[in-house]
Amino acid sequence: MGFTILVLLMSLLPLSLAGWCREPLLRIRTRQVTYQIRASQRYYTSCGTWGWSSCTRYRDVYRTGYRPQYYATYYTERVCCTDWTGSNCNTDVDECLRGTDGCSHICDNTAGSYTCRCSPGYSLQSDRHSCRDIDECSSNNGGCEHTCRNSAGSYSCDCNIGFRLNSNDHSCDDINECTEQSSGCEHTCFNSVGSYHCGCYVGWHLAWDQHTCLGNPCVDIGTPQNGERICTGFVTNETCSFECHPGYYMIGSAERSCLPSAQWAGEQPQCPPKLCDRLAPPENGYIRMPCRREYTSRCAMGCNDGFYQSAGDDANKDCMLQDSGVGWSVNAFNCSRK
Numbered sequence: 089m090g091f092t093i094l095v096l097l098m099s100l101l102p103l104s105l106a107g108w109c110r111e112p113l114l115r116i117r118t119r120q121v122t123y124q125i126r127a128s129q130r131y132y133t134s135c136g137t138w139g140w141s142s143c144t145r146y147r148d149v150y151r152t153g154y155r156p157q158y159y160a161t162y163y164t165e166r167v168c169c170t171d172w173t174g175s176n177c178n179t180d181v182d183e184c185l186r187g188t189d190g191c192s193h194i195c196d197n198t199a200g201s202y203t204c205r206c207s208p209g210y211s212l213q214s215d216r217h218s219c220r221d222i223d224e225c226s227s228n229n230g231g232c233e234h235t236c237r238n239s240a241g242s243y244s245c246d247c248n249i250g251f252r253l254n255s256n257d258h259s260c261d262d263i264n265e266c267t268e269q270s271s272g273c274e275h276t277c278f279n280s281v282g283s284y285h286c287g288c289y290v291g292w293h294l295a296w297d298q299h300t301c302l303g304n305p306c307v308d309i310g311t312p313q314n315g316e317r318i319c320t321g322f323v324t325n326e327t328c329s330f331e332c333h334p335g336y337y338m339i340g341s342a343e344r345s346c347l348p349s350a351q352w353a354g355e356q357p358q359c360p361p362k363l364c365d366r367l368a369p370p371e372n373g374y375i376r377m378p379c380r381r382e383y384t385s386r387c388a389m390g391c392n393d394g395f396y397q398s399a400g401d402d403a404n405k406d407c408m409l410q411d412s413g414v415g416w417s418v419n420a421f422n423c424s425r426k
C-alpha cells in the first residue's frame with residue numbers, strides 16, 4: 089500500500105512542480121505608538137504682601153501623543169511561473185496561440201516556453217525572434233555559374249547572353265543558335281560556346297548585318313554592238329538577257345547568269361548584221377564592185393557598154409529592213425541600147 093502511494097506521488101511530482109515559482113513580496117504593517125508631549129501651562133496664584141495679589145505663573149505639563157509606526161515584512165509566495173497557468177500551474181501557456189510570442193515568422197509552442205523559426209531563406213537573429221534574409225550570393229556566388237541575384241527569402245541564377253540556364257537552375261548551357269533556328273543566318277551557321285557566326289555559300293559574302301548574304305559581283309558583261317541588254321543585276325545568280333536591234337541577228341547566248349565564280353554562264357552575245365540575197369545584175373547591166381550584202385550596205389548598178397540607164401530611177405540598191413528580215417530596196421533600173 090505504501091509503495092503504491094509513493095509511485096503515485098513520484099509520477100505527479102514533476103507535473104505539479106513544473107510551473108511553480110517563488111515570487112518575492114513585501115507586506116507593510118502599521119501600529120500606534122505613544123509618546124510624551126511636553127507643554128507649558130498657565131496658572132494663577134496669590135502673591136504679594138500677605139498674599140493679597142494674584143499672579144500669573146507657568147508650569148510644565150505632560151500628555152500622551154499617538155503616531156503610526158510602519159513595519160515592512162519581506163516574504164515569498166508560490167505563484168505560477170511565466171508560461172504556466174492553471175490552479176496547479178501545470179497548464180502550459182500557448183504563446184503562439186495568444187500572439188504574444190513576437191516571432192517574426194514561425195512560432196513553435198513548447199511545454200513552458202516557445203521557440204521561433206524562420207521561413208526558408210531566412211536566418212534567426214541573435215534576439216532569437218527576428219529573421220533576416222540570407223544573402224546566398226555572398227558565398228560561392230550562390231553556386232551560380234554566371235550571375236547570382238539575391239532576393240528576399242530566395243535567390244536565382246542568371247546566364248550571360250548566348251547561354252541558357254540548365255534544369256539544375258545553377259549552371260549555364262550554350263545555346264546552339266544554329267540547330268534552334270534562332271540564328272537568322274541566311275546561308276550557313278557555325279555555333280560556338282556563348283555565340284555563333286554566319287557564313288555564305290561560294291559566290292556570296294556576308295552583308296554588314298553579318299547575317300544576310302550578298303552575291304559577289306561578276307566581271308563586266310558588256311553590251312553587244314547593235315544590241316541591248318536587260319539585267320536583273322550583276323551579282324551571283326542575277327541574269328542578263330540580250331536582244332539585237334532589227335536587221336541584226338544574234339550569235340552567242342541570249343541569256344546569261346552570273347556564276348559564283350564571278351564569270352557569266354554561256355557565250356558572249358554578238359549582233360552581226362543580217363545578209364541580203366546575192367544581188368543579181370540588171371539586164372544589160374552589172375553591179376559595181378565592191379558590193380557587200382550586210383544590212384545597211386548600198387550597191388550601185390551600171391549599164392554595159394552600148395547601153396544607158398533609160399529610166400530615171402536610182403541606180404543604188406540598199407540592203408534594208410523588210411518584213412521580218414532584210415532585203416534589197418525595190419527600184420526600177422533599165423539599161424536601153426544607145
Ligand SMILES: [Ca+2]
Pocket residue numbers: 209221222223224238239240241242243
Ligand atoms: Ca536571399
Ligand SMILES: [Ca+2]
Pocket residue numbers: 250262263264265279280281282283284
Ligand atoms: Ca552558341
